Amino acid sequence: MTDSALPPLAISMGDPAGCGPQITGEAWKALHQSPGHAFYVIGDASLYDVPVAMISHPADAASVFGSALPIMPLKSRLQGVVRGTPDASMASGILESIERATLHVLSGDAAGVITNPISKAVLYSAGFNHPGHTEFLSAICEREKGGVFPPVMMLVGGGLRVALATIHVPLLDVPQHLTPSHLRQVTQITCAALKQDFGLNAPRIALTGLNPHAGENGTIGTEERDIINPLARTLRSEGMDVTDARSADTVFAEMLDGRFDAVIAMTHDQGLIPVKTLDFWGGVNTTLGLPIIRTSPDHGTAYDAARDGTAKPDSLIAAIRLASEMAANRLQNV
Numbered sequence: 411m412t413d414s415a416l417p418p419l420a421i422s423m424g425d426p427a428g429c430g431p432q433i434t435g436e437a438w439k440a441l442h443q444s445p446g447h448a449f450y451v452i453g454d455a456s457l458y459d460v461p462v463a464m465i466s467h468p469a470d471a472a473s474v475f476g477s478a479l480p481i482m483p484l485k486s487r488l489q490g491v492v493r494g495t496p497d498a499s500m501a502s503g504i505l506e507s508i509e510r511a512t513l514h515v516l517s518g519d520a521a522g523v524i525t526n527p528i529s530k531a532v533l534y535s536a537g538f539n540h541p542g543h544t545e546f547l548s549a550i551c552e553r554e555k556g557g558v559f560p561p562v563m564m565l566v567g568g569g570l571r572v573a574l575a576t577i578h579v580p581l582l583d584v585p586q587h588l589t590p591s592h593l594r595q596v597t598q599i600t601c602a603a604l605k606q607d608f609g610l611n612a613p614r615i616a617l618t619g620l621n622p623h624a625g626e627n628g629t630i631g632t633e634e635r636d637i638i639n640p641l642a643r644t645l646r647s648e649g650m651d652v653t654d655a656r657s658a659d660t661v662f663a664e665m666l667d668g669r670f671d672a673v674i675a676m677t678h679d680q681g682l683i684p685v686k687t688l689d690f691w692g693g694v695n696t697t698l699g700l701p702i703i704r705t706s707p708d709h710g711t712a713y714d715a716a717r718d719g720t721a722k723p724d725s726l727i728a729a730i731r732l733a734s735e736m737a738a739n740r741l742q743n744v
């Protein structure tokens with residue numbers, strides 16, 4: 411469900427040398443006759459190969475969206491953008507765009523933020539010290555709202571919703587992050603978001619095991635027996651519909667059979683491989699646990715496709731559609 415009474419969606423520019431500008435123009439072409447998906451970009455007009463309209467406030471976006479891509483100009487200057495060639499001097503413009511889009515959602519001027527892909531390596535080399543958008547957006551929300559908003563990454567696509575218990579963590583360090591309190595927090599945030607943002611009244615959640623065969627009763631690893639299953643029992647006693655650790659090699663097939671509404675995977679690749687394999691072009695990354703709606707395409711900067719002008723917009727379009735649905739659901743369910 412979408413709601414055209416909602417304010418427009420804000421889209422960040424992403425890496426200007428990556429596929430963001432091209433797929434944003436293509437997304438506008440696909441959606442400009444759908445007022446319920448109206449959006450604007452905070453970026454530089456010279457990047458886009460579609461008709462553009464400069465706006466000075468998000469409220470101006472809806473009236474021009476049907477005929478041009480609405481753009482709010484950056485304050486940072488972008489000089490010498492070469493498609494397909496990463497350049498760390500673009501970092502301030504990239505970050506300004508993400509931050510302003512987020513502030514627009516926090517102020518209620520935008521219904522949600524959709525982030526175009528960034529190269530983490532480019533931003534790290536310019537001093538950016540968050541692992542990715544997920545944690546950066548959480549930090550902005552915490553600074554502006556004064557609360558604590560631990561973010562949870564969820565990928566949606568191919569019939570799956572997969573939340574991650576750990577994100578950009580080296581495999582060697584994963585076990586130390588899987589504490590009962592952390593897993594409780596991730597599961598509670600996922601459950602709340604399934605209700606509020608996905609409109610599911612009684613979500614059914616499956617936890618994966620960390621080890622092969624979910625530890626095979628403690629004979630191939632003990633995290634399931636000692637951490638995941640005791641926590642799952644406690645959460646069930648509190649009324650949550652959550653499984654013990656299930657084998658990660660079969661649980662996604664079980665979800666496709668309709669047994670679960672979401673899977674919580676213990677590691678990044680455990681969760682993202684099935685979604686991106688089933689639906690790389692339509693997959694969406696969303697951040698749960700924030701006071702704002704945030705979605706993103708599931709792919710990266712695709713510099714090669716950006717250079718050749720062959721980037722596909724499908725995942726960005728899916729991210730825009732999902733952000734609209736989530737914003738409408740959140741409006742209804744708060």
Ligand SMILES: NC(=O)c1ccc[n+]([C@@H]2O[C@H](COP(=O)([O-])OP(=O)(O)OC[C@H]3O[C@@H](n4cnc5c(N)ncnc54)[C@H](O)[C@@H]3O)[C@@H](O)[C@H]2O)c1
Pocket residue numbers: 429433526527528529530531543695706707708709710711712713714715720721722723
């Ligand atoms: N949401 C994000 O900001 C995000 C997500 C993932 C990766 N990244 C970043 O992107 C950079 C590149 O990462 P990567 O190479 O592992 O992944 P990638 O998704 O950029 O590219 C993987 C492959 O898929 C192709 N591809 C990706 N998106 C495409 C599209 N829309 N159309 C056509 N082809 C497309 C690429 O050309 C490449 O061959 C890294 O710096 C990574 O940190 C950012």
Ligand SMILES: N[C@H](C(=O)O)[C@H](O)COP(=O)(O)O
Pocket residue numbers: 541542543544545678682695706707708709
């Ligand atoms: N792990 C994500 C993926 O592979 O799709 C990606 O790196 C995005 O991270 P942020 O949304 O935190 O930038």
